[in-house]
Ligand SMILES: NCCC[C@H](NC(=O)CCC(=O)O)C(=O)O
């Protein structure tokens with residue numbers, strides 16, 4: 001693999017899921033990362049992605065350097081040809097080209113601005129990183145996708161061993177406008193496993209056409225939950241009224257009473273989660289597999305890094 005930013009970067013996604021499971025059973029089979037350096041660049045906060053990717057790299061023998069670009073780096077100019085008389089002190093072109101001198105693989109996290117839909121859906125920042133990096137690039141969550149999360153999610157669903165599970169991706173409330181990345185990516189990846197997928201969301205929260213093609217969209221949450229094996233909860237802001245929080249009359253918080261109509265479903269969430277807003281404590285503490293899911297982030301990252309290192 002030359003880069004890992006979306007499903008189409010992966011030749012054989014099923015093999016990558018399988019490799020993640022093998023690495024979980026046997027983490028120290030390869031030291032392909034020895035004398036190689038991973039540089040993790042964060043333009044936004046992270047707990048799981050940061051630590052699981054570092055752990056994955058260390059398991060492969062890599063050294064890791066981490067930089068919080070916003071608090072520790074120069075302010076970056078993203079546009080070409082700008083007369084840089086303003087706040088931005090360094091052009092992304094120079095920063096990424098220089099970082100490529102120091103590391104063998106770059107990981108980059110960059111959230112969407114949620115204001116300019118074309119800029120976000122064109123992956124303005126990630127595209128610039130891909131353009132200027134002279135080493136392979138891994139997405140640690142970009143404006144519209146979170147492939148490391150989705151790979152870990154597919155590993156987790158695979159581990160449940162349910163034959164053709166009914167999986168519901170359900171919108172849930174949140175006090176802030178959040179990206180669509182986790183949900184877009186989940187819909188992209190769930191197609192590589194043998195599952196039935198339904199998107200449940202209030203009207204106005206339908207995701208972009210490119211991600212919901214072939215996915216039934218249901219606006220009644222309880223109807224969607226019936227006989228589900230997996231409920232994947234997530235908030236996202238509106239795609240069609242871009243970045244907005246739309247008024248919703250019904251209560252979409254996922255709780256124990258709603259889980260009762262499912263087939264003893266397990267609850268999944270990428271975390272961090274706002275308890276008792278997105279989902280109730282009782283569901284998180286008794287019916288969820290959130291820690292297994294977060295744990296699997298390591299094996300997803302390790303399978304991806306191994307595949308990229310194999311090409312170096
Ligand atoms: N990396 C996983 C999720 C990251 C982000 N969540 C957040 O920003 C939550 C922030 C808050 O709860 O205020 C998202 O939804 O894409």
Ligand SMILES: NC(=O)OP(=O)(O)O
Pocket residue numbers: 045046047048049050141149270271272
């Ligand atoms: N799920 C996830 O990506 O978590 P972090 O934002 O904490 O990395």
